[in-house]
Amino acid sequence: MTSQSSQTKPLVWLITGCSTGFGKSLALLLLKAGHHVIATSRTPSNSPSLVKKVEELGGIWLPLDLTSSKENMQKIVEEGTKKWGRIDVLVNNAGIGMLGALEDFGEEEAKLVMETNFFGPIKLIQTVLPQMRTRRSGIIVNISSGAGVDPSPAMGMYGASKWALEGASQGFAKELAAFGIRVLIVQPGAFTTNMMNAVTLIERDPRVAYEGTVIEKTVDVFRRKGEFRAPNDVEKGCQGIFEVVTGTGRGEGKESHLRLVLSADIGQRTVEQTRRNMDALEAFRGIWENTGHDGGVAKSMAEVEAEAENA
Template identity: 45%
Template sequence: MQWLITGCSSGLGLYLARRILSAGHKCIATSRNPGTTPDYVAEIERLGGIWLPLDVSSNNLEKAIQAITENYGFIDVLVNNAGFGDGGPLETYSLEAGRAMMETNFFGPLRLMKALIPSMRERKQGVIVNVSSAAFWAPHAGVGVYSASKFALEGLSESLSTELAPFGIRVIIAEPGEMRTKFVQADKVSHLTIPEAYKGTPAEAVLNFITQRDGRQDIDPARVAEAIVQHVAHPPNSDLTLRLPLGTESLTFLTARAENLSKLVDASASFAKSCDFPKDE
């Protein structure tokens, strides 16, 4: 299988490229500016992979993907991994920053899928892996726009999973919790200032917690990469086909959400049904 991964300059993308190649697959690793990580580029190429520049928010993304497929052939597995996160109370969060995040975290994956689905459909095979987040199960205060970008990606992925199933195309949503990577670094979010009104609120507590855990996160990105590659190459015969919780943190959030949804069903059943037309009308 030939894989195409976005966002390989660090973190999960880099671990995925390594694991894919060690498993004997072909890998096209991409990043916005390969020149900033020459050692990683050399490593992946030494292992037999290809590393190409690709900016998922650029105006020429579709042309770049067309050139890649023309030069290197069909893509069997697309991994939409490129993304970034920051935070702050919504009232002080700039619309420019929000649009930039949606362009990278949501519209980039959307455009890549739109570009590659036709060839997968024609060949009746393909796998799309969209890297979401445990934030889907627990959208905390202070990271609303980031959570919204992942909710959008999850909704699109769930719809596509049934839309594309008749053509033999699988969609997988990977949902890792906080991994021990450089995704969040205290020095990179030092510009985030909490307004006085939000001091002592959940928004401040969440942002402090996230930045203070840098380098001490519980989830191993190498093990996450292994789980994703195994899930793609050897799909399980179980209900674990669309969403892939990765790490105890993600599982904990999922469990709490499931319990809350069960309570909601019980509490709202009669009220919800009261909005229907009577059955005899």
């Protein structure tokens, strides 16, 4: 989808998790900019005034639980598509933040995190893709996290769900390029959203086995919800997403990029993590440069990919 087409016609956006945070702010920004919005949340009745406001601005609001079946998601996508005949942009924003030491996670807790943050978005992507592929246009926006760059202590399981979504995104971005479908991974840091109040702590108290460690200290930050002040403005973050998706302003001519680092704190963490990766690459050069078969008869995956693209 080119910058020109994005600027000359309103896009139809399907956004998950619109009751608070990025979903709410992005939906309102888009509607005020003249775009069409299919807003969703698990329980619309919990935010009646917001639902009414979105509808008054011309959008529609549908109930969507990311842990529901693919068949249910199909019904929601079909209902949303009826209004404007298509979905141009899917924004996977809804998610769950569940924190605790990896050792302490119960099986059901771990499954809930992965079902909500990974399998749910994947099922929704699979549901929307056929119409995008037929039109040979569309944009998939997956909202990740700083935990998708470098998870903090107590955020290992949450980070795993975001890494899974990022890994899948990086893979299917290559699959979908042939159909003119673009994929964008957004990596926000700490923004002025309801994140601190929405985070769930696992059932097992870290003081049982991790008393006095960084795990306990991290969890305590989230227990003292009112003491944390996020350094980033969600409205500015949403404006950045809008410009990058539509190819306008600071996003013009940059449609080929897969990742959008959305805040200075995550920018710095990305630099530091990249440096650690490069240090490890150099430290073990003597190993990875010497694992090939003698004679070099086999092809690398990079060579196979390049041949497929040029075929």
